[in-house]
Amino acid sequence: MKGIELHQLTKHYRQGAATVRALEGVDLRIESGEFTSIVGRSGSGKTTLLDLAGLLMRPTSGKIVIDGVDTGSLSDRRRADLRGRRIGFVFQEYNLLATLNVVENVLLPLRYTAGDLRQGRERAARLLKAVGLADRTAHRPGQLSGGQQQRVAIARALINRPALVLADEPTGAVDSETSAQLMMLMRELNRDEGVTFVFVTHDLELAAQTDRVIQLRDGRVLSDQPASRFAESAA
16 A cells, blocks of 8 residues: 555534634655554544545535545546545444354454455454454444454454455544553454555554554544553643
């Protein structure tokens, strides 16, 4: 992957009679293989930035380039195809389907991208072993703890071998011990599979465990620095 570039990215939307200026002229580049966090107060534009980078919405203005492709010129169908094949998502609330078991939830993205289900099952087995759930494959989400459900969500995000994983508060709904385990797992996947991770988080301790911290305020980039320097400034 060549990385992701955001050029003068702006997102405005209507909320009743008011115009919400969620992002204002954001310029960023995330290189392949980075392990990056995005922090800021509620309303600073973090989730909007993640949704735009993941092609879940279109910007009001500006440009999003993923793997060298200017996504603004793509049709909705081609955007969905690029999103399905190159980008994985991890959400705070897991978003697992209650009627499917663990393996079926992990395989779900392949059904939208016409992936090879036989090879997918082999990869799902390897991923579930990697996340410590090899003995839970037949369980349904309601039979799992919150941390286990998030591990399933991480495996699902990786099933299509995405180059980029976008995670919105991935540890926000679990305890501190499980949070540490999940971060260790994602760091290993970043190192061993070369997956680029971008996290949105309110947790400054979690952000300090990444390599780079991008801080937003009022829809703009307030700072962009190595995590070690950010931790010193936040202390």
